[in-house]
Amino acid sequence: MATLSIGSAVLEGSGLARGYLKVGDMPDGRPMQVPVLLRRGAKPGPTLWLHGCVHGNEACGAFVVHRLVHEIDTAALAGTIVALPILNITAFRSKQRMSPFEGFAGGDLNRCFPGKADGALTEQMAHAIYRELKIHANYLIDLHTAMTADVRWALYPNALGEVGKKSESMARAFGFNSTLPAPMDILAGSAMMAAARDGIPSLIVEAGGKGPAFTSALVSEVVERLQNVMRQVGMLPGAVAQHGPLTYFSNFAWVRASQGGLFQRAVHCGERLKVGTVLGHYYDLWGQPTGEALSPNAGVVLAIHPGPLMASGETLVHIGLDPREV
C-alpha cells in the first residue's frame, strides 16, 4: 500500500492514524490546525472524505464522524475514510458559526471553497483543506446541522452526468425523506458544489441543531445511514438498505424574519406548509402577542427558528419547495 499522508496524519498500511492539518496561524503565531483521522481498510477501494463543523457550532457532525471512524472494522473496510471532524476549529472553540479571527470577509467557510491561498483567513483555511480533498476524495460527505434538534434533511449536487447520478445514489442510500437535488447555481463556494464541479460526487447531511441541540440517538442513526452509503459505494460488505421513495424539492426558500421579538415556533421540521400556515408567534417584552409569522411558501419545513428571541433578518424558516415523492 502506498503511504497516505494528510498533514501530520500518516498511514503506511491499513489501520487508523491521527494527526493535524495546518490551516492557518493563530494571532499568537501558533499553528491553527484541524484534527485529521485516516482509516484505511484491508482491501482496496475508494476514498470517502468526511468532514464536520464547517460551521463551528454544528457539533453533531463531529460526534457522527468520531463514532463512524472509531467503530468501523478495518478488516471489513474496502478503501479509505479521510475524516476531519472539526474543520472550523477556532469557531468550534468559540461555540460560534464563524471563526473569531475572521475580520472583514464574512467568514462563512461553506461559501469559501475551493479557497484562496492568499485570501482572508477563512479562504486560506478553505484552500488548505480543499487542496487535500481534491487530491484524495472519490466521494465527499459534509455534515451540518440547522437550528433545532429535529432537523433531518439532505442535499446533493444535481450535476450533469455521472457526478449527479452518483451523488443521487449516495443521497438515496443515506435516505433522509426530505432531500434536495440542489440546482448547480445555488450554494456557490460550498465544499459540495466545489467538489461536484471537480467531478467528486457529494452529499450534504443536515442533522440536528446548534450547539448541544442533538441527541445520542440521532448520532447513532446518522452513523448507520452513512454506513449504508459506504455499502452503496462498495466500501462495506452487505446489502444496501432501501429507504424507499424520498421527497424531492425543486429548491429551497430561506425566509428571514421581518419582525423581531420573543418567538415561539408553531411547526416542526418535516411538517408540510401551505402559503399562510402559522409558523410561530411573536411576543413583546411584556408577553403580549405582537404578531404571527406566516409561511410565504408552500412546501416542507427544513429548518425553523427555535426562538426564544429573534432579531429582524434572522433565519425564520427554511422551506423545501415543490415536494414530490420520487
Place this chain on the structure above:
Amino acid sequence: MINATTVIRVGTAEAARAGVSRGELRVGDTPDGEPVTIPVTIARGAAEGPVLWIHGCVHGDEFCGAFIIHELLRTLDAASLSGVVVALPMLNITASQRGQRMSPFATFGYGDLNRCFPGMPDGAFTDQMAHAIYTGLRQYADYFVDFHTALTPDTRWALYANAPGDVGRRSEGMARAFGLKSTLPSPMDILGGSAMIAAAKDGIPSLIVEMGGIGPAFERETVLEGAERLRNVLRHLGMLAEKPKDHGPLTYFSNFAWVNATRGGLFERAVQCGQRVDKGTLVGRYIGAHGDILEEVKSPHAGIVLAINPGPAMATGDVLVHIGLDPRET
C-alpha cells in the same frame, strides 16, 4: 402589604387601582447614550393583598423564566387577584439581546447580576442595574420569586432563603407551594449578592426557581408547568382564591457542590437532572478532537444531580455538574 391608596410605581409602570399597567424601568445607559430600559408589568387586583415581585433573565440567556412569567401574566385576571404582582421578566436585557449570561457592557466589574444585589448607584454597569432594580424590590415586595435556568431542558429544582424566623418559614412555604421535588433550604452564607439573599436579609421571603436550560433549551410544557406552580404560590399567599395544591414531601439538601471541569474536550453527559449519584458514579466522558475518550469523569460527591453540562464541548473550568448534597425527604 400596601393599602388601597398606595400607588405603585416601577419605572413608567404605575398602578393606582385594579388593572394591568405596563412600562419600562431605566437601569443604565448604552454606550451611544440611549437608555437601557427593562419591561415592567404591574397587575393589581381588585382586593387587597400582598405584593409579589417576580423577575427573570437575571442571567441574559435564561429565557425560560421570562416565558413562565409571561404565561402567568397572560392568564392572570385582575378581578380575581388579591394584592399585586410586579413582574420584570427580562432583567438583564442587554445580555438577553446577545443571548449571553452577562451584559456586553459589563467591563471591569463583576458582571454576574446575581452577585451584585443590592447594587451600587455609582458601581460598575451591573452594580448600577442591580441598584435600579433592587430599589423598587425593597420598597414594594412582600414576597419574591426569581426565575433561573441551569444548562439543560431537564433542570428542575428550587432554593429558598433558609433565614432564621419568619422570613425563612415563609420562604419555605413558597418553596413547598411551588413544589419542585429537589429543593435546597439555602444556607444564608452562600450566594452573597443574589437578589434572593439580599431580599431575605431585608425581611422579604424569597425563592429561586431553576427550570429549563440555556437559550432555546426548554420545552413549552416546562413553561406551562412553571406558570401553574407559580399560580400555586399565589394561592398559598392568598392572592388567588383556590385552595393550593399540596405537593407532598420534597427532597431537601444541606447544600450544593459546584464541580468544575478539570480537563477540556468534547463532552457527553451520562446523567440526567434529578438522578441520584454516588461518589464515583460516571457523570460523563471527555473526548478528544480525534474522537478518543480522554477521561471518564466520576462524581466526587454523593447526592442528586441539579445541573449537568450538556456538552458538546467544554474548556477547563466550565461547570461540569452541580450536585445537591445529603438528600433527605421532608
